[in-house]
Amino acid sequence: MSTEDIEVRRSQRRRRTVSARREGDRVVVLIPASMSRAEERVWVARMVDRLKAGERRRRPSDVDLMSRATELSERYLGGHARPRSIRWVTNQRSRWGSCTPSDGSIRLSDRLQGMPTYVVDYVILHELAHLLVGGHNRDFWTLLRSYPKLERARGFLDGVALAKGIDVSDADDDVEDASA
Known part of the structure; x- marks a missing residue:
């Protein structure tokens, strides 16, 4: 998945949780605003992997x-x-x-x-x-x-x-x- 397919949204209200969802062809990852760029990279990769794994389970080949x-x-x-x-x-x-x-x-x-x-x-x-x-x-x-x-x-x-x-x-x- 290329970086243009992923949108990261930072939230002031979010403290510890990270979530991801698909909006059309784009993956949206929601993270706390206080998260560092290094943490963001780790969490975005993790959440994209989780989202893909869930999609494979729900849409088997x-x-x-x-x-x-x-x-x-x-x-x-x-x-x-x-x-x-x-x-x-x-x-x-x-x-x-x-x-x-x-x-x-x-x-x-x-x-x-x-x-x-x-x-x-x-x-x-x-x-x-x-x-x-x-x-x-x-x-x-x-x-x-x-x-x-x-x-x-x-x-x-x-x-x-x-x-x-x-x-x-x-x-x-x-x-x-x-x-x-």
Whole structure:
């Protein structure tokens, strides 16, 4: 990151804390006005690194997605779901993810980027389960039942969809309720 991408704001009110946030393409680092230039350089570098690390966690690369999918399949599906590819896509406006079992590909809507990790994990796991079971029948939901944040993640996505006016409901969700 070049220095023109970083803005340092000094505050008379700030005594000890340092924080950083992204404003558009720029990183803004907030520091106490009393901080020396040497301390500023150290803290700016530290805070930019922290901000980037957080962004990588919230917006994993396609390679990171494959690693995560493998880990989730091992943990919750006994390693039986083995995708050949998993990637972000920009053309899914009415669903969070999709998969093609015949070629083992999984696609995740880029709208998931920045959402909590447990939500992205749920969508990955949901699509992994579709590699094993088509549709949203009882067998499908039984596969997902072991994910501890299943209901929380589904509620989060339902809330986002409602707030944005998106209909992303599963066509046969009632099957899940019948098996509970």
